[in-house]
Amino acid sequence: MTVWDRPEPPTQPVPLDRERIVAAAIALADEGGLEAVSMRKVAARLDAGPMRLYRYVSTKEELFDLMVDEVQAEMLPEEQPADWREALSALAHRTRRTTLRHEWLADLLGGRPALGPNGLAMTEATLAALDDLADVNTVMRAVETVSAYFIGAIRREIANLRAERATGLSKHDWQRAHGPRVTGLLATGRFPALAKAVYDGTDVDAETTFTTGLDWVLDAVAAKLTRPTA
Structure with missing residues (x-):
């Protein structure tokens, strides 16, 4: 049975549901990546005990599945x-x-x-x-x-x-920092195709690429x- 098929527990005195849990987990991930997401940190953001979360989401992998599905709505x-x-x-x-x-x-x-x-x-x-x-x-x-x-x-x-x-x-900062070494390597004549790409190729932005x-x-x-x- 998947997490979507499993019914949620009855409402507790402090409101909690999968929607709130997932929203808190996404906020943590947006701030610090997946490594910032744990049941303990999600519970702390919701001012709830960590063990309560396990009544709604069994594992962190299930939580990741719920997070992905939530942003797939976008x-x-x-x-x-x-x-x-x-x-x-x-x-x-x-x-x-x-x-x-x-x-x-x-x-x-x-x-x-x-x-x-x-x-x-x-x-x-x-x-x-x-x-x-x-x-x-x-x-x-x-x-x-x-x-x-x-x-x-x-x-x-x-x-x-x-x-x-x-x-x-930045990309251009990196290129400038390594430019002298690259130029020296290309000057050896051992990398003619790479030299053509470096000197004749057009640099475009990520969206165009x-x-x-x-x-x-x-x-x-x-x-x-x-x-x-x-």
Whole structure:
């Protein structure tokens, strides 16, 4: 039985329910990452005894599942796009924006699917967008391929943001700090392809990089969804 199927305990003198527990856990994670979330810290934020929380949520893993499902509500489309490509693109961008608001989500994306109401609704909307375009196996591979791209891209972006905070160096600060060494290595002539990328390549922002890569993946998926002519 999942946490969503298990009934909540009767109301106690001090109000407590899963909704309040999850909201407190998300607030802690937004402030300090997943490592800042524990049953003890959530209980302290709610001014409740830690053991009371276990009547509502059995484990920290269940709590993480509830947290993910709660923020997945931010990824649900207000209106289902008619075009499959628009639907998958919107999902990718909503997931990116949601993860930038809740950076801890990057650590939980891509795991086993939870069975919460928002997660199920998001999966249903995504699969429904491609339902009439190909057989079910092709549709599932298409969704998996697009998801693998944007989850990986989002995780990389969040990792870079964390590195900037940890070192105090922005991307350009880091490049300037390591520029002399890189220039010396490229001058040896041993890395011609890298030299071309460094000297001739165009530096773009994270959103442009994300959108360009997503468009390329969607182009490849479109080719697989096109039914062969007789």
